[in-house]
Amino acid sequence: MSPEVAVLQALNGISFGALLFILAAGLSLIFGMMDVVNLAHGAFYMLGAYVTLTIVQRTGQFWPALLVAPLVVGLLGLAIEPILLRRLRGRHLDQVLLTIGVSLVIADLVGLTFGREIHSVPLPPGLDSSIAVLGGDYPVYRLFVIAFGAALAALLAVIHRRTQLGALIRAGVGDAPMLSALGVDIDRLFATTFAFGAALAGLAGVIAAPVFGIFPGMDVDALIYSLIVVVVGGLGTLSGALVGAGLVGPADTFGKVLFPEFALALIFAIMAFVLLLRPTGLLGRARIAR
């Protein structure tokens, strides 16, 4: 691999990592607060992508999707938490099982509505060109994904550290029952967190749509990747999602270039290796393993 190719692939890897971060951040956030691994996360991502498809088909515009899709998916999350998950509060495993049912329903309804074929949306105007990087052409949209992921990471970090919502989230992650005892409306906080995490999955679906295509089964792909990211990075924290995505994105990209036959095996090998060394992930908290 020549140095030029290596740099371009590194950019690809980082942009995939940025997408994985957007995807996994929501999963990790929900787990951190509610101790629930949302297995409908991939379905939320899928929904975000199909909302994007609808918007592009109807209006010919991509950018509204960036707002509308997370809103739609977030509202769905806002409905699912109180209607379904809240009834099983404290029974974490059953809550996880519940999300399997939710993902079955969403994936099937999406398939029925949009058909089982592969769709694509064009790159948004303004970002559909390429720029010269080291003598090669590099698509601007992928650079945009990197910038977007970085900006989102910074924004989430600021919310997390500097705002009242962030303080509530940190407190909820630390000890939700205590927070509730202190008079915080934990129901509302949980619903908000779940909706916000779902919206992030929807947002990842929008960002991914022009690059990775829109097809049945994308929900499973996204779910597996985000699970690997949080297992590697550690579940329940933003930094864990960032580290996991930063490792898995480039590893997967280089794996596919260097040994295409074993690309998927590579990231699973990383996952297995991390698990052997640190069962809770690189930045995970101890209570996950219980």
Add this chain to the structure above:
Amino acid sequence: MRRIVPIGAALIAAAALVTFPTWSSGWESSRYATTILRDMLVLAILALSLDLLVGSAGLPSLGHAAFFGGGGYAAAIAAQRLANDDLLLGLGAAALVAAFLALVIGVFAVRAAGIFFLMLTLAFAQMVFALAFQATDITGGSNGLSGVHRPTLLGLDFNAPDALFQLVAAVFLIVVALMWRIRSSTYGRALVGLRENERRMRALGYDTTRLKLSAFVLAGAIAGVGGALSGWSLRFVSTNDVGVARSVEAFVAVLIGGTSTLLGPVVGAFVVLYLERVLPSAIPFAETVLGVVFIVFVLAARQGIVGLARTAYERVRT
């Protein structure tokens, strides 16, 4: 007398099951019914093996299809490469390969518990899916392996639909008997002990990690046998057999039917396959129905159909 009656009833039921194609031959849809029942029994084998983990040992595995499909591939590929359609070769290859896969995945997965165990089994099973998908030379990749030969044994040929049904039914009965035996053994009780209180089991001197791993491997091997039967039934093995959807299907079957019972996974498998195979001819959104049914059971009837029936029966009796 008290033992003879249930044993006699079980034997009659078993005989009725194996001879189903014969006594149903007068029905208009006998052939269709036999096919559906055969596939229900295959899924029931998968669900029964999964319940050894989910129900008995309290290990919620969401990757059981890896062993099912692994077994299916193993049986088909062994027969193809060795040009030998022997039944025992196929079953042996399926059980061995599935057990090996379960051992490799299990070493990592059983270190975790609960939700984390579920995540790991899901993710690692997807690795098996990826391998099956990418190793095109061996597995046929996304095309799968078609034209799988049905097995023979000592001059018996299981190629005819009825003979194959009888093979599936016989293996199903053996698996049921095995599960029944495990449940009443010290080993089976030790597994329940894992579910109920792992720390106490450790304090009692059990090597709980090894106990879990052995259950994981055993359940994997049985799932592999189910996969071999599936390949012979459909004459086709594909990445669908190792995919998440199959794992979810089995899990849903166990949960809807009722965990840690012998009957539950079987009833669940029948319900799931009815919803997936018989219902779609009436409505197009069978998966949605399956999802909603699953959600309702998780929310309101975690004990499953068999558990509900048992509660209802006890209420009537008292």
